[in-house]
Amino acid sequence: MTGQLFETVLLGAVRGRRLLSHPFYQRWEAGLLEPGELADYAEQYRHVEAALPRVLTSIVSSLPDNSARQLVERNLADELGPPAHLDLFEQFASACGAVADAPASPATSDLVEVQLRSAAAGAVLGLAAVAAYEVQAAEVAGSKADGLRRHYGMDSSGTRFWDLHAALEADHADWSAEALAELGASDTAVTAAASEAAEAWWAFLDEREACRPVAA
Numbered sequence: 001m002t003g004q005l006f007e008t009v010l011l012g013a014v015r016g017r018r019l020l021s022h023p024f025y026q027r028w029e030a031g032l033l034e035p036g037e038l039a040d041y042a043e044q045y046r047h048v049e050a051a052l053p054r055v056l057t058s059i060v061s062s063l064p065d066n067s068a069r070q071l072v073e074r075n076l077a078d079e080l081g082p083p084a085h086l087d088l089f090e091q092f093a094s095a096c097g098a099v100a101d102a103p104a105s106p107a108t109s110d111l112v113e114v115q116l117r118s119a120a121a122g123a124v125l126g127l128a129a130v131a132a133y134e135v136q137a138a139e140v141a142g143s144k145a146d147g148l149r150r151h152y153g154m155d156s157s158g159t160r161f162w163d164l165h166a167a168l169e170a171d172h173a174d175w176s177a178e179a180l181a182e183l184g185a186s187d188t189a190v191t192a193a194a195s196e197a198a199e200a201w202w203a204f205l206d207e208r209e210a211c212r213p214v215a216a
Helices: 003-013 023-030 037-061 067-080 085-096 106-120 123-151 156-182 187-210
Strands: none
Touching: 003 123, 003 156, 003 187, 023 123, 023 187, 037 067, 037 085, 037 106, 037 123, 037 187, 067 085, 067 123, 067 156, 085 156, 106 123, 106 187, 123 156, 123 187
């Protein structure tokens, strides 16, 4: 199976769990988030972003010195920078008023655990879990950045993390799909791991929606 076909498999795995269709992101796009919701989001998303280099490093460690490993290493190199993506994320978090030491919530912990566990189980499952987000991340990041500028008065420093991901994530999705093809992954294994990750991302947003402040 080719990388392009694996992208089709991944898109099928996240069908019904496309992030931009979630009510939380729809409110973000429409400028309807309540005060404090962006800060809460940033405090929780920080844990996911901080874990991504560990996830990718775990995947790399399970790969021989081949083209699949080189593709994942390129993704990891982008994360570590310079500029380090976590540093750029902190600019967004600061602009939102997020606190620095907020603990991970249950859904956040579950999402991070799914990604780390999938990576520890092998390169195919780890890549599929990461790619479940990557395959839709460019569109999501672009929408977030646009909403931040139009509705929440955020400048380029605050949106830089999302602007960068809007430009990079299509490549990351391509690289992950190509790596899966190089590894001869089965579409069944990819679908199972990607679907589990998509459910965890959806639950993460469900939790953000449940934390919506109650109007007075």
